[in-house]
Amino acid sequence: MTAFTRSLAALVSCALAAGGLAAAGVAALRPETAQASSHREAPLISGQPQYDTTDVYGFVSPDKPDTTTMVVNMLPFEDPAGGPNFYKFAHDARYDLHVDNNGDGQGDLLFRWTFKDHLRNGDTFLYNTGPVTSLEDPDLNFFQTYDIELIQLKDQHAVSRKKIAKNQLVAPSNVGKASMPKYQDLRDQAVYQLPGGGSTFAGQADDPFFLDLRVFDLLYGGDMSEVGQDSLKGYNVQSLALQLPTKMLTESEQQPVIGMWSTTHRKTANGDWAQVSRLGSPLVNEVVIPRKDKDKFNASSPWDDAQFLKSVQDPELARLVEQIYKIKAPPTPRDDLVQVFLTGVPKLNQPPNVRPAEMLRLNTSIKPTASPKRLGVLDGDNAGFPNGRRLTDDVLDISLQAVEGELVGKKNDLGDAVDENDQKFGGSFPYLAVPNSGSDATATKKSAGESLLNGGDGVGSSSDDTMLLAGSAAGGGGAVLLLALGYAWWRSHRRPARVRRH
Incomplete structure (x- = not known):
């Protein structure tokens, strides 16, 4: 063990002993014991x-x-055409974003989102009953509203609470072009200004993370043959975005570094709140924390991260790359990765008297660049990851290269050949790309659809088909839908062989 590592371990131990959680009065602000994030990264x-x-x-x-803009995404792998129950935030959850502005590993500011469901007509299965042209359109049958509460903390005690947003409307799922002909208008309407400055947005967005997830097939097939495909292309997520004056987040101009992480709490059967998700830096729980500790990590807090120190100092991923691709892993313990994931990098984003804790650290005094480099700090762009995380940062390539020793002089060009998102990001808040439309997830060719409208089955046509659909058309829009659904059921049960041809 190096002198740096011994000092680090001692610092963590002292901090844990001196900064233990206060017991009474803050149960809602600390995780209950629970065994429950990136994309499907922990079992529970x-x-x-x-x-x-x-x-x-x-x-x-x-x-x-x-x-400063902060974005938290959840609910991975949303298929745009996944109706009739499209996607929403959980109404029985607390979505929390924590900000540590003095480096002690504990939150000083907590932003809490809570959501309410609203249903206009329970006698229909439809998400929308016609084209939706505004967030208040009565044709949007199901919608959500949300509140944001700002909780100021000291030693995990709430010293003040204030609602900074109330009953704001959520941008809906992008059902399709017929249902939402101008979705960008709905997105724009879901951006709200906050009192005192800042903006908020909640709603569906294109998943901004870009990578080839076939890394889990023995690191891209064992021979790098499985790279270059954005596994998240075409999928959406539920997104929370908050833009605030930086001076509201930092401790002072002299200490501009903030750390941030998210947690999700849900109610247990006995009515208590249990923490079931935690995320700071990308890929940590996914490829740094071993399986036996993944659920524990999701239920833990940054100030208890001494228990995960070994996984950072001796990462399994580096050993796997060495085993499969014969690229020599740097020697352990990995003090360079301790800086990336636990303390921040000196002279970049490490706060003074830092307490080692896993979170996303951002030096807010480093101004943004007009031409961001996807490899961030590794390519000389100090405004990018691991100094915070921009939407354009290629965090998978950065993490792979860092794990293989890029920061300690072991140059390498490891990557997944997916260098940018499939959709362009916006130039203003919330910056996220609009969600993929359900219209784009077509299962049949246009000619097949036209055949159905003309009385065929998508492959050919028959006179009885034409008569059935022609008769239903005379009954109005509702009758067309009901008869078409009944006709689809009849076909699937009477002539399954023809249905299988689609």
């Missing part, structure tokens, strides 16, 4: 997607450099 949370945080982003706003 993979079965609770509404509560599963996929990614956290934090960056100095490129068009408003006196503000």
